[in-house]
Amino acid sequence: MSTLGLLFVEMRRMLVLQIRYPMDFVVGLFLFSFLFYGLLAGAEFITGAESFNQNLDGIIVGYSVWMVLYSGMNFIPSTVQGEAARGTLEAVFLSYVSVDKIFLLRSIAESLVSVLFTAIILLVLLWLTERNLSFSIAIIVPIATTVIAAIGVGFLIGGFALEYKQVGQVVVLAQYPLLFLMMTPFEKMESFIMQCSMFLPVVPSAITLRQIMISDVPFLESYYIIAIANGVVYLLLGMWAFRVFSKRVKMKGLLAGY
Secondary structure (H helix, E strand, O other): OOHHHHHHHHHHHHHHHHHHOHHHHHHHHHHHHHHHHHHHHHHHHHHOOOOOHHHHHHHHHHHHHHHHHHHHHHHHHHHHHHHHHHOOHHHHHOOOOOHHHHHHHHHHHHHHHHHHHHHHHHHHHHHHHOOOOOOOHHHHHHHHHHHHHHHHHHHHHHHHHHHHOOOHHHHHHHHHHHHHHHHOOHHHOOHHHHHHHOOOOOHHHHHHHHHHHOOOOOOOOHHHHHHHHHHHHHHHHHHHHHHHHHHHHHHHOOOOOO
């Protein structure tokens, strides 16, 4: 089967699971919307007045990027842990399709479904907060770079999951600094801090999306190139690290362990 065919099969599987278990979708929609309101209300309570009104559009965009990032980052390690728990991880590695390709295609399919889910939550948040964002075809590139960088981070954590089996707490702890990074307006900070932020995962994509979707923020086309480079670099680094961990695990005979 071709790569495109495998991707189509994985996409169909993900969509069927969403349709077959609609309660999971509804609960997720409620929880992510409630979490956003909780974060916003808590921040305003601590700081006093409604100080986030002027930056609310950027916060909404950053929160949406974080949801896509978290989904892409979490999929591979959770899949590795699940396969190890069921005792089927060795079977995945023995497949005629390389394990890198399997996890990559599954992650892409999961991330595409996550983008659709995030788009619905974004519309709900805009309706609840009575805000408006600009939607255009230009957002496709930073969304794609967000997905591929997130998958790269997922491969890195998935490599640790191969050797140590349980990395659930690492993923849980990682989501909070990543949420901070996605919601921080680095583009409004001094030049040195902003340039350093370009090396962090997904941050260039989040900045680019804010520039495109918020009408009063000037858009710099150079961020397209930076976002693409950031996504590709993190994907390649993550896949390289995953292969290194795979070889280590095979040499130690830990692949079938749990």
